[in-house]
Amino acid sequence: MTFSPRGRPPFPAYRPAPTVFWCEQAWLPGGIASGVRIDVADGRITSVTPGSPRAGTVLEGLTLPGFANGHSHAFHRALRGRTHHERGTFWTWRERMYSLASRLDPDTYYRLARGVYAEMVLAGYTSVGEFHYLHHAPGGKPYADPNAMGAALRQAAADAGIRLTLLDTCYLAGGIGVEPDEVQRRFSDGSATAWAARGAELAEDELFRVGAAIHSVRAVPAAELSLVDSARVVHIHLSEQRAENEQCQVAYGCTPTELLYQRGVLTDRLVAVHATHLTGQDIDRLGAARARACFCPTTERDLGDGIGPARELRDAGVRLGIGSDSNAVVDAFEETRALELDDRLASEERGRFTAEELLEAGTDHTAVGWPEVGRLAEGAGADLVTVGLGSVRTAGIEPSGVVFAAAGADVRHVVVAGREVVREGAHQLIERPETVLAKEIEALWQS
Numbered sequence: 001m002t003f004s005p006r007g008r009p010p011f012p013a014y015r016p017a018p019t020v021f022w023c024e025q026a027w028l029p030g031g032i033a034s035g036v037r038i039d040v041a042d043g044r045i046t047s048v049t050p051g052s053p054r055a056g057t058v059l060e061g062l063t064l065p066g067f068a069n070g071h072s073h074a075f076h077r078a079l080r081g082r083t084h085h086e087r088g089t090f091w092t093w094r095e096r097m098y099s100l101a102s103r104l105d106p107d108t109y110y111r112l113a114r115g116v117y118a119e120m121v122l123a124g125y126t127s128v129g130e131f132h133y134l135h136h137a138p139g140g141k142p143y144a145d146p147n148a149m150g151a152a153l154r155q156a157a158a159d160a161g162i163r164l165t166l167l168d169t170c171y172l173a174g175g176i177g178v179e180p181d182e183v184q185r186r187f188s189d190g191s192a193t194a195w196a197a198r199g200a201e202l203a204e205d206e207l208f209r210v211g212a213a214i215h216s217v218r219a220v221p222a223a224e225l226s227l228v229d230s231a232r233v234v235h236i237h238l239s240e241q242r243a244e245n246e247q248c249q250v251a252y253g254c255t256p257t258e259l260l261y262q263r264g265v266l267t268d269r270l271v272a273v274h275a276t277h278l279t280g281q282d283i284d285r286l287g288a289a290r291a292r293a294c295f296c297p298t299t300e301r302d303l304g305d306g307i308g309p310a311r312e313l314r315d316a317g318v319r320l321g322i323g324s325d326s327n328a329v330v331d332a333f334e335e336t337r338a339l340e341l342d343d344r345l346a347s348e349e350r351g352r353f354t355a356e357e358l359l360e361a362g363t364d365h366t367a368v369g370w371p372e373v374g375r376l377a378e379g380a381g382a383d384l385v386t387v388g389l390g391s392v393r394t395a396g397i398e399p400s401g402v403v404f405a406a407a408g409a410d411v412r413h414v415v416v417a418g419r420e421v422v423r424e425g426a427h428q429l430i431e432r433p434e435t436v437l438a439k440e441i442e443a444l445w446q447s
Contacts, residue, residue: 018042019418020056021384023063025399027359028376032062032399040382043206043417047378057420059386059413062399065374066126066383066416067332068365070294071235071273071323073131074113074153075104078441080328090241090303098183102138103447109134110152112440116327117160118433122425123408124332126383126416127163129323129368131213131235131273133171133187135198140185146198154208161421161429162207163383165368167235168199169213170220170228176251192220192227207417209369211235214265217248217256225263233269233369235294236260239282240274240305257282266291271367273323274300276308283309287316292367297338299325307346310339311353320361331408332385336362340404358403386413 018041026036028048037052038045076097083096104112120128134149136142145151150166157164171187172195174180180188189195202210212231214220216238220228228234239245239256248256257278260266268290275286275293286293293313300306303326314320322335329335336358343352353361365373365381373381387402387410388394397405414422427433 024060026063040418061388063386065363067124069125069128070321070367074116076326077116106148106152113156115437118430124385124411129165133169136186165209167211167213170195171215192224229265235271238272239277276306292319294321296323296325298329302328307342321364321367333406382418384415388412
């Protein structure tokens with residue numbers, strides 16, 4: 001398969017037909033309502049009418065806005081179930097991850113990501129921000145199409161029916177003042193200027209947008225940080241590890257957050273991924289800037305990263321979101337409720353977030369450049385996720401408790417931009433995604 005993001009995309013433009021959905025119950029901006037008719041045209045909601053008779057496509061259960069996966073590394077999915085037993089740290093896990101990264105090319109990346117993105121839709125996500133730094137061939141040589149790896153992700157998302165924001169990542173160093181190693185060379189464009197020139201070739205369409213990312217303050221020299229600050233959203237791994245903070249303090253005499261502030265990168269377009277090991281001043285800086293923070297609780301647990309100050313950030317004015325990161329777990333409900341449950345562990349208090357606050361965080365598509373998505377209201381993007389209320393997990397619950405009770409397995413229907421992608425728990429565009437994933441992951445590790 002040939003991937004080319006330039007000019008016309010390699011798949012036809014998506015033009016959904018006008019549709020009517022009738023929701024047994026739906027979580028609207030004003031609360032949960034019954035008998036809700038949702039009219040859709042050109043991928044947008046044109047009207048929302050509670051108390052309506054059945055009509056059109058019937059969605060039984062509770063319908064929510066689609067969830068937003070704010071931070072993904074699709075290729076990490078091939079590590080699931082293969083590293084969980086290992087002792088060590090994030091840094092020892094990273095060596096296994098680098099071994100996997102060295103095995104991928106545009107074709108294998110496409111096939112793996114296609115299954116991963118299908119899994120995301122099945123679990124309730126309707127958009128994903130892909131933190132993409134696997135740019136070049138092994139050794140750092142560009143492919144004939146310098147965006148071939150990004151184009152592979154774009155095609156995979158289109159096939160799986162999910163909105164994709166390619167967070168094209170600037171990754172220039174192997175550490176502060178350290179040249180990239182053999183594996184890291186394929187991540188690097190050599191300079192922020194060269195990174196920007198390559199990314200400028202990416203063309204957007206109805207379900208594909210482009211953002212930017214700074215891998216971390218370890219991977220982008222301070223002098224080049226501001227050169228990345230040009231997209232609608234800018235993401236960064238921020239204070240994920242204590243070692244990152246220590247290295248930044250030695251090199252620059254400040255925390256990573258303070259370095260971003262000094263370099264003018266800390267704005268309301270910044271999304272701080274993880275934001276785990278922050279000082280009080282860091283939290284104040286992020287809040288004053290009206291920045292966002294994307295927590296990835298299942299990965300942060302898996303890697304032993306720690307528990308970030310979610311409630312303190314929210315109280316300071318930081319808007320929260322969630323992501324699946326390494327895709328060790330792909331479940332929108334598990335990530336969303338973990339904001340509350342992990343904060344309970346850290347604070348030894350219950351009731352840290354309301355259900356409404358959790359839903360707001362789980363459905364914050366603005367963090368990945370889709371501000372029109374994330375609510376069931378006129379004019380919004382028509383992304384709907386319907387959860388069955390009769391499983392062993394959800395039977396007998398109050399509907400507002402769905403974020404605490406449901407799992408990805410309870411997702412019965414998913415609509416993305418007006419198109420039904422999941423029906424009765426089955427993906428409508430890719431047959432048996434689990435078979436696709438098993439085949440591609442086994443092939444990767446045998447290569």
